[in-house]
Amino acid sequence: MRPELLKGHLDALLLAALEDEPRHGYAVIETLRTGSDGTLDLPTGTVYPALHRLERAGLIASRWHTVGGRRRRDYQLTAAGHAALAQHRDTWDRFSAAVTALLGRPVTPPTG
Amino acid sequence: MRPELLKGHLDALLLAALEDEPRHGYAVIETLRTGSDGTLDLPTGTVYPALHRLERAGLIASRWHTVGGRRRRDYQLTAAGHAALAQHRDTWDRFSAAVTALLGRPVTPPTG
DNA sequence: CTCCATATGTAGGCTCACAAAGTATTGTGA
DNA sequence: TCACAATACTTTGTGAGCCTACATATGGAG
Numbered sequence: 353m354r355p356e357l358l359k360g361h362l363d364a365l366l367l368a369a370l371e372d373e374p375r376h377g378y379a380v381i382e383t384l385r386t387g388s389d390g391t392l393d394l395p396t397g398t399v400y401p402a403l404h405r406l407e408r409a410g411l412i413a414s415r416w417h418t419v420g421g422r423r424r425r426d427y428q429l430t431a432a433g434h435a436a437l438a439q440h441r442d443t444w445d446r447f448s449a450a451v452t453a454l455l456g457r458p459v460t461p462p463t464g
Numbered sequence: 465m466r467p468e469l470l471k472g473h474l475d476a477l478l479l480a481a482l483e484d485e486p487r488h489g490y491a492v493i494e495t496l497r498t499g500s501d502g503t504l505d506l507p508t509g510t511v512y513p514a515l516h517r518l519e520r521a522g523l524i525a526s527r528w529h530t531v532g533g534r535r536r537r538d539y540q541l542t543a544a545g546h547a548a549l550a551q552h553r554d555t556w557d558r559f560s561a562a563v564t565a566l567l568g569r570p571v572t573p574p575t576g
Numbered sequence: 577c578t579c580c581a582t583a584t585g586t587a588g589g590c591t592c593a594c595a596a597a598g599t600a601t602t603g604t605g606a
Numbered sequence: 607t608c609a610c611a612a613t614a615c616t617t618t619g620t621g622a623g624c625c626t627a628c629a630t631a632t633g634g635a636g
Contacts, residue, residue, distance in 0.1 A: 356472030356591065357559050359623060368567050378583050388562035398624055400585060421632055422583055441567055447469050448560050450500035455480050455553055467593060468622065474593075490614050510593050512615065533601055534614060 353391060362402055363411075364440035365392070367433055370412060374428035377403055403427055411436050465503065474514055475523075476552035477504070479545055482524060486540035489515055515539055523548050 369375060369383045377400050385393045406412045411433035417424045429437070481487060481495045489512050497505045518524045523545035529536045541549070 353555070353559065354472055356624080357555070359471035359592085360466050360468035361563060362624075365563065365566050376583075377585095384566060387566045391558055391562040392566070395625065396584075397586085397626065397628095400583095402624085404585090420582095423631085424583070441569075443465070443469070444563065444567055446503055447465065448564065450503040451473060451477065451556065452560065453501075454477050454496060454499045454504070455556055468624095471592065471623085488614075507594065508615075509595065509597095509617085513617080514593080516616090532613090535600085536614070 358392075358394075358398075361444065362394075362398070363406060364437065364444060366399070366402055366406060367411065367429060367437040367440065370427055370429050370433070371437060374415075374426045376417075376424040376426050378424075380427070406433070470504075470506075473556065474506075474510070475518060476549065476556060478511070478514055478518060479523065479541060479549040479552065482539055482541050482545070483549060486538045488529075488536040488538050490536075492539070518545070 365384055366380060369380045369387075375383060377396070380403070381394055381396070381399055403412065403414075407414055407427070411430060412427045413430055414425045414427045417426055477496055478492060481492045481499075487495060489508070492515070493506055493508070493511055515524065515526075519526055519539070521544075523542060524539045525542055526537045526539045529538055
């Protein structure tokens with residue numbers, strides 16, 4: 353999967369991964385990987401800076417925890433984050449509908 | 465529509481726009497705009513360089529024509545272009561399925 | 577004691593679509 | 607005649623954004 357494909361859609365995926373319950377960065381990566389059947393396996397260098405950016409933007413909030421001797425930073429959606437996610441879903445729906453329509457298979461010649 | 469959304473998907477759209485019949489750059493832009501109900505209105509500075517790149521890559525071939533006093537460059541898919549388009553469709557299917565699944569609406573609580 | 581999974585982080589670079597500007601012709605409306 | 611829109615193509619520079627590579631630290635398995 354070429355990396356550029358993700359451009360512009362990362363925020364939507366991160367927000368969606370945090371919608372159900374608060375998660376830490378590593379768990380977000382897992383959630384996206386398993387939730388996409390392995391298709392999307394995002395590197396930490398992509399996810400962590402993006403989470404920081406989303407927090408600076410006020411769309412998510414973080415709290416530090418220590419679980420089993422390991423430091424974790426749990427993120428959860430803010431109200432603004434929920435709103436942004438809804439917006440991203442709209443945008444994705446329109447974008448994917450447009451691309452799917454344009455990539456639409458050529459008419460299958462009727463057999464017989 | 466944020467520009468970055470398109471990243472990585474442009475080639476697929478251009479190849480698809482040329483699949484049915486040869487078209488010149490301006491017509492490709494029209495095809496994509498109308499075929500997406502106006503959602504995708506690509507600037508010339510995006511499309512023309514991309515067509516040049518696809519030609520250099522051997523995925524499309526061009527021929528100059530003069531129609532009504534105006535110079536046109538008609539592009540058509542090569543065999544490699546058809547193959548690349550098929551590949552792009554596979555990739556899009558997997559990518560869009562993954563994103564759609566991950567953005568999947570939270571379960572709507574059964575009403576009543 | 578080594579290796580892997582877990583867990584977080586930064587710096588630097590590269591790709592790629594876009595904005596902006598320019599060239600040229602035809603058609604149209606005032 | 608003049609101005610302007612639509613058609614048609616091109617190039618330069620730039621900025622956004624994700625990735626590669628690297629660094630750090632703990633816990634458990636062998």
